[in-house]
Each structure stands twice: as C-alpha cells, then as structure tokens.
Amino acid sequence: MRDLWSESVVFSSVLLMEHWVRYPIGSSRKTRGLAERPWKVSDTRLVLEDGSVWKAKSFGASGTQVGEVVFNTSLTGYQEILTDPSYAGQFVLMTNPHIGNTGVNFDDEESTECYLAGLVIRSLSISTSNWRCKETLGDYLAKRNIMGIYDVDTRAITRRLREDGSLIGVLSTEESKSDEELLEMSRSWDIVGIDLISGVSCKAPYEWVDKTNSDWAFNSTGGETFRIVAYDFGIKHNILRRLASYGCKITVVPSTWPASETLKLKPDGVLFSNGPGDPSAVPYAVETVKEILGKVPVFGICMGHQLLGQALGGKTFKMKFGHHGGNHPVRNLRTGHVEISAQACKFETIGFLSPSNIYNHNYAVDPVSLPEGVEVTHVNLNDGSCAGLAYPAKNIMSLQYHPEASPGPHDSDYGKNNEPTHL
Numbered sequence: 336m337r338d339l340w341s342e343s344v345v346f347s348s349v350l351l352m353e354h355w356v357r358y359p360i361g362s363s364r365k366t367r368g369l370a371e372r373p374w375k376v377s378d379t380r381l382v383l384e385d386g387s388v389w390k391a392k393s394f395g396a397s398g399t400q401v402g403e404v405v406f407n408t409s410l411t412g413y414q415e416i417l418t419d420p421s422y423a424g425q426f427v428l429m430t431n432p433h434i435g436n437t438g439v440n441f442d443d444e445e446s447t448e449c450y451l452a453g454l455v456i457r458s459l460s461i462s463t464s465n466w467r468c469k470e471t472l473g474d475y476l477a478k479r480n481i482m483g484i485y486d487v488d489t490r491a492i493t494r495r496l497r498e499d500g501s502l503i504g505v506l507s508t509e510e511s512k513s514d515e516e517l518l519e520m521s522r523s524w525d526i527v528g529i530d531l532i533s534g535v536s537c538k539a540p541y542e543w544v545d546k547t548n549s550d551w552a553f554n555s556t557g558g559e560t561f562r563i564v565a566y567d568f569g570i571k572h573n574i575l576r577r578l579a580s581y582g583c584k585i586t587v588v589p590s591t592w593p594a595s596e597t598l599k600l601k602p603d604g605v606l607f608s609n610g611p612g613d614p615s616a617v618p619y620a621v622e623t624v625k626e627i628l629g630k631v632p633v634f635g636i637c638m639g640h641q642l643l644g645q646a647l648g649g650k651t652f653k654m655k656f657g658h659h660g661g662n663h664p665v666r667n668l669r670t671g672h673v674e675i676s677a678q679a680c681k682f683e684t685i686g687f688l689s690p691s692n693i694y695n696h697n698y699a700v701d702p703v704s705l706p707e708g709v710e711v712t713h714v715n716l717n718d719g720s721c722a723g724l725a726y727p728a729k730n731i732m733s734l735q736y737h738p739e740a741s742p743g744p745h746d747s748d749y750g751k752n753n754e755p756t757h758l
C-alpha cells in the first residue's frame with residue numbers, strides 16, 4: 336500500500352524548496368531575474384510556414400521576428416550557441432528541455448554579439464546557479480534584444496522539423512498581428528540565396544593573441560610560430576584561441592578582404608572560418624578562396640569547408656534539417672577512427688558531462704561533384720554526408736564540423752602528432 340503520509344510530506348518539501356529557490360531569503364522582486372513563471376499566461380506565438388501556430392511564453396526581447404527554425408540536440412553550451420555567428424537568421428530550438436540553469440558568464444562567448452533570430456525552449460530554469468554565472472539567461476537576452484520563448488512543445492516541433500525539414504517561422508509578442516499576417520510573413524521570407532556572412536564579419540583586420548585559458552588547456556604547444564591569416568565569415572573565438580595555443584600569430588581579416596592583400600602578408604597558412612547561411616550565395620568569397628588555393632596551405636571549417644568545396648569545382652546543397660548538436664560521430668577515413676565530434680561550440684562550462692563532436696550546419700558539399708584528386712577524409716556516420724576534404728597536391732584540408740570545440744573529449748583536436756587526442 337502506498338504511504339500517503341510520506342508521499343505528501345515529500346511533495347510539500349519539494350514545493351517549499353521550489354519556493355526558496357524562487358524567493359531566496361532577502362531577495363526582492365528586482366533581483367529575482369527573468370526565470371520561468373509557471374503562472375504566466377501565454378503571450379507569444381510561433382507561427383510556422385506549414386500553418387501551425389504554437390502558443391508560448393516570452394522572455395528576453397519582445398516584438399516580431401522572422402527566421403528559420405532549427406533544432407539543436409546539445410545538452411549544454413547554450414551560451415556558446417547563442418553567440419555562434421553561424422546561427423544568424425535562425426531560431427535555435429533546444430531539444431534539451433531544461434535551459435538557463437547555469438546562467439551566462441564572461442568566458443563562454445564565441446563572439447561579441449548574439450546574431451541568431453531567437454531561442455525556443457521547453458523550460459526556462461527557475462533558478463540560476465553556477466560558480467561563473469554573472470547574469471540570468473533572460474536578462475542577457477533582453478539586453479541583447481533577442482527574443483526567447485518557453486513553455487512550448489519543443490519535442491512536437493522537433494518531430495515536425497525532422498519529418499518536413501527546417502521551416503521558416505515568425506515569433507511575435509504583438510497581439511495586434513493576426514495569425515494570418517504572421518503566416519504570410521513566414522511564407523514570404525527565405526534564408527536560401529541570402530549573403531549572411533557580410534552582416535557578421537569584422538569590418539577591419541585585427542590581430543588575435545588570446546590562448547585557451549590555462550584552466551581548460553590541453554594539447555598546447557610552444558616552439559615554432561606560424562603566421563596565419565583567418566578569414567572572418569563569422570569566426571568563433573575558440574577557433575582563434577586554439578590556433579594561438581598552437582603557437583600561431585593570427586591576423587583576422589573581413590570576408591571581403593582581397594586575396595592579393597592576404598598573399599602580401601606571406602602567411603604560412605590561411606584559415607577560412609565558419610559562418611552563417613547559404614554558401615552558394617557568396618560567390619565573392621568563393622573567388623577569394625580560388626585566388627589563394629595552391630599558393631599557401633589552407634584550412635576550412637564549416638562555411639570555410641563549403642567555400643573550399645565550391646572553389647575546387649564542387650557543389651553545395653541544402654540538407655533536410657542539417658546537423659546541430661554536440662555528439663555526432665564522424666569517421667576519419669584515413670585512420671579508420673571514429674571521433675565523437677562537435678557541431679557548434681566549445682562547451683567549457685560543463686564539458687566533461689557530454690562526449691561529443693560539434694556540428695552546426697544546414698548545407699553540405701556534394702562529394703560526387705568534386706573533381707578527381709580531391710579526397711573525402713571524414714564522413715558523418717549518422718547520414719553518410721561529407722564531413723572533411725583534402726587535396727594534398729595543393730595543401731588543402733577542411734572539416735564540416737568544429738574541431739576546435741570540446742563538448743567533452745577533445746577527439747577532434749588532433750594535437751601536434753595529427754592524431755585524435757583520445758587515442
């Protein structure tokens with residue numbers, strides 16, 4: 336027989352604990368931050384281009400915003416995701432239901448701004464607790480004018496996106512706008528064919544010196560110094576920190592920086608970074624890559640990999656719903672080893688909790704379109720898509736995923752010996 340008395344004591348204690356978390360002794364209304372309010376009524380709509388309307392509760396900024404909805408399966412690292420410029424134009428829906436519990440801090444930023452269209456989550460943590468926390472997620476988004484919604488069925492939306500592919504959506508807190516108006520907005524906007532990298536790239540060249548913080552350091556080297564030019568198509572800070580830790584002196588240049596100016600700097604190598612949007616919508620960047628190929632060793636990450644694929648004569652295509660997450664298995668075809676690789680961020684916060692490899696992309700290089708001599712070096716084991724390329728004759732290599740990320744193990748940070756670090 337169930338012990339109703341103990342059950343009700345446990346239940347009351349849980350309620351009491353929740354009350355303490357929400358209203359710590361001495362806290363005033365002002366210091367409570369923007370945590371989840373279970374009693375708040377729905378005040379936002381997410382209208383998808385397929386005609387579905389999802390009622391939700393708002394946090395962060397208010398207003399009306401259009402974007403492509405993609406789902407991200409990472410358990411941790413929402414701050415790195417929020418500041419990854421590759422999400423420009425997209426609403427990120429987190430499949431992990433519990434978001435906001437570690438707040439935000441000064442160290443986990445992948446860029447200086449949030450470029451994404453908005454954040455869609457199931458449950459906004461009622462309390463924020465982390466030794467590095469400086470702000471609640473809600474306050475952070477409000478200051479950066481980014482819309483967030485919670486108390487929405489993220490599992491149902493994810494299943495829809497997996498069935499039908501990524502969908503354009505409109506998020507609105509404006510009651511004056513009808514569902515039909517929002518639907519019309521979503522159907523008249525498209526993310527394909529738009530140059531999104533020019534909106535996130537730096538405006539002038541600069542030098543980068545910061546290395547991986549010694550608390551998190553692994554695989555760092557001293558010794559030889561290499562001069563690198565890094566094209567900023569929406570570059571993430573951890574890519575730069577990892578290069579600096581390997582002894583590189585880095586000049587970061589804007590997406591429109593002429594190839595001739597780059598070659599004048601006589602670099603030992605050129606990096607083409609990650610970046611948002613459709614790689615076939617930025618032919619000027621492909622031209623720049625073409626002019627550099629064969630003259631110095633080059634490396635591409637994500638958007639950089641897709642631009643390299645095109646510069647070599649290949650084609651890119653839009654995937655059904657892309658890869659966005661922290662634990663995609665990738666096979667290195669040269670060694671036969673499988674890396675649990677990352678497709679979005681560095682995850683230093685609680686990285687040891689989730690083994691993974693970061694992916695964050697909606698487009699891919701079609702390997703069949705590549706000319707002879709180009710080798711597919713890595714394959715995503717979830718769907719067989721191309722995850723890495725090399726063209727040894729011209730000192731070219733590139734990866735579709737994020738080798739700089741460390742969402743758990745550092746499988747993809749090969750180190751000096753060019754071997755996955757877990758081996």
Ligand SMILES: NC(=O)CC[C@H](N)C(=O)O
Nearest residue numbers: 610612637638696697698
């Ligand atoms: N992370 C990235 O560089 C993303 C690449 C590209 N914008 C895509 O969505 O496929």
